[in-house]
Amino acid sequence: MKLLYITNGITGAGGLERVLSVKATYLADNLGYEICILSLNEKGKEPFYKFSDKIAFCSIDTTKSKTMYFSGIYYAVKEFDPDIISVCDDGLKGFFIPLWIRSSARIIYERHVSKEMVTQLRKPSFKQKIAFLLMDIGSRLFDRFIVLTCDNKKQWKSKNIEIIPNPLPFYPDIVSKLDCKRIISVGKITRQKGYDRLREAWKLIEHSHPGWKIDIYGLVSDDCKSLEGIEITSINIKNPVKDIENEYLSSSIYALPSRFEGFGMVLIEAMSCGIPCVAFDCPCGPRDIITNGEDGFIVENGNIEQFAEKLSILIEDEQLRKSMGEHARRNVQRYDVHVITRQWDKLFKSL
Incomplete structure (x- = not known):
């Protein structure tokens, strides 16, 4: 099965990058998935976390024109011809990818942040309210909309929501002695x-x-x-x-x-x-x-x-x-x- 991940970046030291490295590597090495990861403005940069050598990488340069995000993804999808597309872009733009790519692939969305991370626990601004409304509409365009927790699920109105939490990146053979101050x-x-x-x-x-x-x-x-x-x-x-x-x-x-x-x-x-x-x-x-x-x-x-x-x-x-x-x-x-x-x-x- 051919799987295309679309994300903003994989060179940072954040949780999304860590999760993607663990998940994509396991799928490629253990379950035989053919995987390509598409990110933005990272050509020539090394990921912070280790990815399987079997995974292909593609980067879109959007520094000169934001429209390159749309055309870059369009042509990447056409070239790779995936069976599944997984969108890991938490920005508003990622919610409407299903509207403008021409592919027979099934498309899912992975939401890695809560709405509180957008509002910073403050009352949503008018702009944020409009963005959330558009996100609620966009969330229904996907074959599945994946969230991480029960609380996350309550924040969305779509009926296509499923909970799949993040995987452990390690489970060491030894444990802490818990005697260090x-x-x-x-x-x-x-x-x-x-x-x-x-x-x-x-x-x-x-x-x-x-x-x-x-x-x-x-x-x-x-x-x-x-x-x-x-x-x-x-x-x-x-x-x-x-x-x-x-x-x-x-x-x-x-x-x-x-x-x-x-x-x-x-x-x-x-x-x-x-x-x-x-x-x-x-x-x-x-x-x-x-x-x-x-x-x-x-x-x-x-x-x-x-x-x-x-x-x-x-x-x-x-x-x-x-x-x-x-x-x-x-x-x-x-x-x-x-x-x-x-x-x-x-x-x-x-x-």
């Missing part, structure tokens, strides 16, 4: 990720836990260049690393202070390493992934004091930390790449 968090330094909230929570309990520290792995966004209000003595900002698995394995607690998410890939990564998580109950993802009180804690969104309390509980109770870590490791197996990719294979074949 280290809390880890992974993600770009933005308002969305809520590291200012983590700082406020940590300030409440830092003095009670000498030797403990928080390491955050993520690039600093333009709106957080100064890092004002984020860095304190025992919170360290570090650059993203490709072998993040090793950093999880040398940590004891995962903290997700995000205001909103699309899924929360980092949660399942940490849990696969046997690490209990503390996360705000933000839209969308944490409540789908964490079983509160069993493999981690779900905290009322924005409740800084409660977040600090749950971190303290895991720091002080080693037996609970290890018990939750064991449950996390077991519960997260439902996101195993073999399980999730078989769902995609079943969907593609059914179409």
